[in-house]
Amino acid sequence: MKCDIAKKCGSCQFINQGYAKSLEYKNEECKKIFKDLKVNVHPVSGMEDPYYYRNKTIIAFDKTYNYGLYEENSHRIIPYKSCLIHDQETDAIISKIAVLFRKYRVSIYDPQRRRGEIRHILIRRAVKTNQTLVVIVSNEAIFKGSKNFCNQLVKAFPSIKSIVLNTNKRQTSIVLGEQEKVLFGKGFIVDELCGMTFKISPRSFYQINHDQCEALYSKALSLITVKDPKIMDTYCGIGTIGLIASKNAKQVIGVELNKDAVKDAKLNKTFNKVENIKFIQGDATEFMVEAAKQKVDVDVIIMDPPRSGSTETFIKAAVSLKPQEIVYVSCDPHTQVRDLKLFRKLGYDFKDVYPYDMFPFTQHIESIVLLTKK
Numbered sequence: 001m002k003c004d005i006a007k008k009c010g011s012c013q014f015i016n017q018g019y020a021k022s023l024e025y026k027n028e029e030c031k032k033i034f035k036d037l038k039v040n041v042h043p044v045s046g047m048e049d050p051y052y053y054r055n056k057t058i059i060a061f062d063k064t065y066n067y068g069l070y071e072e073n074s075h076r077i078i079p080y081k082s083c084l085i086h087d088q089e090t091d092a093i094i095s096k097i098a099v100l101f102r103k104y105r106v107s108i109y110d111p112q113r114r115r116g117e118i119r120h121i122l123i124r125r126a127v128k129t130n131q132t133l134v135v136i137v138s139n140e141a142i143f144k145g146s147k148n149f150c151n152q153l154v155k156a157f158p159s160i161k162s163i164v165l166n167t168n169k170r171q172t173s174i175v176l177g178e179q180e181k182v183l184f185g186k187g188f189i190v191d192e193l194c195g196m197t198f199k200i201s202p203r204s205f206y207q208i209n210h211d212q213c214e215a216l217y218s219k220a221l222s223l224i225t226v227k228d229p230k231i232m233d234t235y236c237g238i239g240t241i242g243l244i245a246s247k248n249a250k251q252v253i254g255v256e257l258n259k260d261a262v263k264d265a266k267l268n269k270t271f272n273k274v275e276n277i278k279f280i281q282g283d284a285t286e287f288m289v290e291a292a293k294q295k296v297d298v299d300v301i302i303m304d305p306p307r308s309g310s311t312e313t314f315i316k317a318a319v320s321l322k323p324q325e326i327v328y329v330s331c332d333p334h335t336q337v338r339d340l341k342l343f344r345k346l347g348y349d350f351k352d353v354y355p356y357d358m359f360p361f362t363q364h365i366e367s368i369v370l371l372t373k374k
């Protein structure tokens with residue numbers, strides 16, 4: 001399969017070179033990135049079918065209702081009809097939205113003149129349950145004719161369980177604003193992951209590759225050897241890893257900065273009838289410093305920070321709690337290596353790196369490392 005816009009779009013560097021080449025590149029990269037640490041770098045765990053995996057897509061329209069992806073690091077729209085990594089239902093829905101926008105002459109936002117309404121469409125898919133969430137990002141808090149629009153869209157695509165109008169008036173590259181109005185459904189969708197149920201709302205973090213996420217979480221949790229541990233799930237998002245881990249744990253505390261994600265995490269606790277977990281909204285470093293002050297008893301720390309990695313203060317505080325094991329899941333191995341070096345200096349060792357291909361055909365790599373107290 002070939003992509004005609006690969007060069008212009010810039011998202012998937014390896015889409016036209018084939019999956020084997022893509023994995024070969026990632027294997028070589030991992031060897032280079034982790035070289036100094038002298039660890040056993042396992043082969044990148046890839047997908048059997050690496051296409052159409054992305055469950056979250058953001059697109060923009062121009063005033064003639066052409067739509068597309070943004071060129072990397074710019075606001076130039078690269079038109080496309082179907083993408084080889086997007087979930088296929090997503091692209092079919094976007095094409096229908098374009099037809100409806102044209103039919104109803106919906107006002108499109110012009111970033112130069114800062115006028116008009118629709119800025120982006122964000123689509124999230126729960127692939128296991130076949131549910132779709134459509135988020136219309138607008139410069140205005142009212143979407144005229146929304147009832148008609150929603151009725152026609154949902155009629156054409158019954159997988160759509162909710163449509164949300166998100167208002168973003170800011171001049172920023174951040175896609176979503178703070179204000180939301182539910183136009184149809186409940187404002188969220190529900191997916192299944194590792195046998196549990198998760199609520200996904202427009203602004204919460206949710207891993208974009210469902211099947212690889214299941215493989216990644218299963219591996220990460222299988223590395224824990226402590227029996228019936230007290231776990232901290234730091235940078236926990238909507239609570240996915242912690243809730244899955246709770247089945248084999250005495251107790252779990254999840255910490256996450258994003259307020260919406262924490263709300264979802266709490267609902268996910270209820271959905272899944274889990275008693276032994278609690279979620280705290282706040283900065284992971286501040287949480288860990290406070291836990292260190294209070295000498296909180298913890299056996300295992302799971303950490304899954306954003307690309308920027310964790311902080312020196314977090315790591316020092318975490319080490320002072322003397323957990324027997326730390327499971328470090330990372331979406332940027334460069335910052336993971338930086339953090340691992342500090343952990344090693346402070347008395348934690350590790351032997352293996354397990355890379356996962358969460359983002360086939362792109363240059364991104366996800367990796368798991370188990371650290372144990374020396």
Ligand SMILES: C[S@@+](CC[C@H](N)C(=O)[O-])C[C@H]1O[C@@H](n2cnc3c(N)ncnc32)[C@H](O)[C@@H]1O
Pocket residue numbers: 205206207234235236237238239240241255256257258261282283284285304305306307331
């Ligand atoms: C890579 S995601 C992992 C989320 C979750 N573990 C999962 O697998 O879905 C990183 C998460 O860290 C959160 N985050 C970013 N900075 C943070 C901070 N300073 N303190 C706590 N959480 C933070 C983000 O909102 C995001 O949910």
